[in-house]
Amino acid sequence: MNLDFSLILVLVTLLTGILWLVDTLMFAPRRQAALAQAEQSAGAPLPEAQQVSLMRQPGWADTSRSMFPVLLVVLLLRSFLFEPFQIPSGSMLPTLKIGDFILVNKFHYGLRLPVLNTKFVSNNDPQHGDVIVFRYPEDTSINYIKRVVGVPGDVITYQGKTLFINGEAQPQSLIARLPPGNPEQLLLSETLVGKPHRIHQDIYRPIMNGQWVVPEGHYFVLGDNRDNSRDSRYWGFVPEELLVGKATAVWMHWDSFFSLPDFSDVRRIN
Template sequence: MFSFANMADLFSLILTIATLGTGIVYCLDKFVWQKKRQANDANESKTSGWITQSRSLFPVLLVVFILRSFIVEPFQIPSGSMEPTLLPGDFILVEKFAYGLRDPVFHETLIHTGEPKRGDIAVFVDPQNPKIDLIKRIVGLPGDTIIYRNKTLYIKPACKSGETCKPAFKVPKSYVGPTKFTELGTTLNEYKEHLGSVNHMILRDPVLPEQYLSYYQQDGAEIGEWIVPKGHYFAMGDNRDNSDDSRYWGFIPEKNLVGKATFIWMSFAFNHKASSWEPSWIPSSVRFKRIGTI
């Protein structure tokens, strides 16, 4: 049964109904009611107010509907799980058509346009809680074997029947140094990771031990090892020790994908002093250098 728990889904439903409703009124008035008024020598100014308003709203709603449902959707970064790539207060645009054109209410794929690639930053509906959307980096594709041990990522790529399967390889990374990012007073270390064709930064906590006992345990696999099922993906946050991701709850169903993060269109900082009178939700500054990046 369809659930309206996710506010984005509820907004999509309302937008769809409003667009459809005003569209029907627009078409009826243009092709039926207007002709009747002209036949009766009625003046256009006598048109009912609600009809006039519907005709005015329909083009605007139609443009918003097409843009939001099939092209791009804004998304705010709510947490630090993707630091240092994405920071709380970043506003990004999500390319909705990157992984297929879907209907805006039930999310069934209408036209297949592409699939997530290793290294993509994807927005998806949380498999544990459909009320919220998450953003993580795609690490594992269908059929891949993902291994995460000693805070090191290994990948054994999927192979088709009859092909020579490649062994698992260690994803290359190089140490950059300590950062300005902290967790419970501990300075986090930064590494440059080479995930396929994507080079990006990750953070690691030098004090926090690996949380093996909290990892999602897949049937028949060792702890810290996962085989990505068909039609699913494996995702991790760039802030490796401070991210609730596939290591802890499993895989992302293809139907949960919302789109691909493309660029930051606005970035606000909320660094208020303890003595500040300003509410915490009011930005303290704009991070102009982050705009246009990802």
């Protein structure tokens, strides 16, 4: 089962805010009135310990008061500025490894309301070569990460493991055969509309050919691990309304729960 963390965060923030407000408007005045009545009956101010006892918030109110500001800040930052993600698969090798923790700029493509995902501030449009996080069109509870290779109006052709954009082949150059002794994979540098990045190709994987025309309001995406990525070649285009943000940096790598986090490979994502 996939949990919608955004929805959970919104609901918990709302709940703690409501509880804090209820205590502030309803129960705090009652505690203040009880203190005033007790001091009037005593004819003098009560000792400090008794005042503290009468004015003490119940546990639920104290917890809500403490949690609400923190949750609100986290909600605002996560919804409108930056959100961390962990890479769960090898579809973006060699650019991103399994266990990489990345930072996604959610403002870059405009601001959206949490949960509803309705855009209320427009900003940039995705460009060729951008690495984006988006909601998987076939199950929007799952986030995917791929590279944009086609924008609205482009004709995308994948022929003989070469990418063509509007009939123009995107240059590739060999970096290495992996592993060197008995190669099964090629490490290549691909230049996508003037922007270089690295990709993997499996030597013995069958060639998949096809041609697609990117419709308005949609994007065509590929994984950098070309022969080990389920992307637009298999399930189609990414609608603009499913964009989450632009992947900008790797800030940590953590292989597993039983290993130590590694901060030695902090880098920008190209």
